[in-house]
Amino acid sequence: MTDFFGKRWHDMGGDPAGTIDHDQHDFALWEKRVDALMVLSSSKGLMNTDSLRRVLEDMGPEAYEKMTYYERWIASVTQNMIEAGAFSPEELATKMEEITSRGDTYGAAT
Amino acid sequence: MPHDHLSPSGHPYRADDDTPLTYWQTMEIAVRELLIEKGHLSAVEIQHQIDAMDARSPANGAKVVAKSWVDPEFKAALLKDAGSACRSLGFDIGPMHLIAVENTDDIHNVIVCTLCSCYPRNLLGLPPDWYKSREYRSRTVKEPRKVLGEFGLEVAPNIEVRVHDSTADMRYIVLPNRPPDTESLPEEELAKLVTRDSMIGVGLPKHLSELNA
Numbered sequence: 001m002t003d004f005f006g007k008r009w010h011d012m013g014g015d016p017a018g019t020i021d022h023d024q025h026d027f028a029l030w031e032k033r034v035d036a037l038m039v040l041s042s043s044k045g046l047m048n049t050d051s052l053r054r055v056l057e058d059m060g061p062e063a064y065e066k067m068t069y070y071e072r073w074i075a076s077v078t079q080n081m082i083e084a085g086a087f088s089p090e091e092l093a094t095k096m097e098e099i100t101s102r103g104d105t106y107g108a109a110t
Numbered sequence: 111m112p113h114d115h116l117s118p119s120g121h122p123y124r125a126d127d128d129t130p131l132t133y134w135q136t137m138e139i140a141v142r143e144l145l146i147e148k149g150h151l152s153a154v155e156i157q158h159q160i161d162a163m164d165a166r167s168p169a170n171g172a173k174v175v176a177k178s179w180v181d182p183e184f185k186a187a188l189l190k191d192a193g194s195a196c197r198s199l200g201f202d203i204g205p206m207h208l209i210a211v212e213n214t215d216d217i218h219n220v221i222v223c224t225l226c227s228c229y230p231r232n233l234l235g236l237p238p239d240w241y242k243s244r245e246y247r248s249r250t251v252k253e254p255r256k257v258l259g260e261f262g263l264e265v266a267p268n269i270e271v272r273v274h275d276s277t278a279d280m281r282y283i284v285l286p287n288r289p290p291d292t293e294s295l296p297e298e299e300l301a302k303l304v305t306r307d308s309m310i311g312v313g314l315p316k317h318l319s320e321l322n323a
Contacts, residue, residue: 013224013275017248020240020260027236030135035236036159037142040151049278053226069227069242071134078141087144095140099131106135 009061030106031070038077047080055079166235170201171283172304174233175315176297178210179288192283196233203232211274212285213311218265220258220311221274221282222250228276230283234306241310251275261312284311291318 027035041047055076056063063072082089102109145151174196178185188195192208208230211219223229224247229237240246250257254271258264265271274282286308292300295318302321307313 011225012244012248013222013251015244015248017245020245020249020257021243022240024239030138032160032163033142033156034138035163036156037138037145037151039163040155040159041145044150046150053278056226064244067134069239071132074134074138074141078137081141081145086150087141087148091144092137092140095144096136099136099139099143104130106129106131106139109131109136110139 008057009064010057030110034070034074034077038073041077041081041084041086046084046086047077051080051083052076163236166232168234168304168306168309169301170235171230171233171306171309172301174199174201174283175285175304175309176301178285179292179300180297185285188285201233203230206230206232207280208233209274209280209282210285211272211282213287215287216268217270217272218258218311219272219274219282219284220250220254221276221284222247223276224248224251225275225277228278228281230281230309233283234309238306258312261307263313284309286311286315289315289317 038047038052042049042052052073053076056072059067059072059075063075067075078092081087082092099109142151142156146153146156174188177199178188184195187198188210189212192210193203193206195210196203196208211221213219221229223241227237227242229241231237246257251273254273255265258271276282286304288300289303292303295303299321303316303318305313305315308315
């Protein structure tokens with residue numbers, strides 16, 4: 001690694017960056033559900049804030065640029081659930097395939 | 111910085127229910143249904159959690175701030191242990207440690223989370239998008255006055271700016287200065303002057319003349 005500055009990518013305090021974008025979006029239902037899944041899975045002892053962040057940080061800077069906030073969160077929650085043994089990768093794959101056959105929109109598939 | 115010309119998100123945040131189902135939305139549905147099927151969670155619990163989250167707003171924090179302005183004993187308790195003081199008002203602030211930092215004539219406080227998006231969400235609701243942005247996270251600790259200027263807040267040079275970097279376990283809330291000429295205002299009216307941004311430190315409470323604006 002040639003551009004290691006003694007800190008990992010997520011530790012961005014002090015890094016150069018542009019002007020702040022003040023645009024605000026309304027949280028969509030699926031985003032609120034991701035948030036709820038994180039909070040509830042944590043309250044059940046299946047994960048915690050540290051394990052959420054460990055997966056987020058391991059995703060690297062590309063994920064931070066290409067994925068939205070709650071996209072990164074659901075990726076981390078999923079990884080944590082698999083590690084906790086809540087379900088298997090196979091069960092997840094089967095379930096996701098079944099969901100995509102329900103309809104073309106979130107409203108239809110949920 | 112290879113990506114600093116991009117927004118934190120490479121594509122639009124908003125995805126309404128009538129837009130094509132995305133991979134990550136499919137994953138959310140799958141995880142939720144699997145956790146329910148396996149008995150880890152119930153659909154009712156998830157709905158209640160969303161309801162609780164929706165019910166949280168900066169109005170909660172505003173009540174805390176307004177009380178601190180009129181009740182010196184409460185203010186002392188808040189500055190000593192913000193978590194306990196907020197719980198005493200009936201706010202469920204969860205297991206996190208909460209520290210209230212007080213603005214004075216000489217000190218202006220602002221909060222940030224350089225590492226992620228830690229925010230006193232149980233008191234203020236979910237953080238605004240800009241709070242989670244690379245720009246705010248990176249620059250606030252380095253050039254806070256310039257950042258505050260982008261929020262329209264010019265802090266006089268003789269006022270010290272203190273930046274508080276939150277962590278997963280330690281959250282902050284700013285206790286802004288009480289606006290002038292509000293001595294006769296009751297607590298409920300005072301709370302209406304307290305803005306979200308004033309409790310993050312990127313703004314000030316409303317002026318009395320803006321009370322019903």
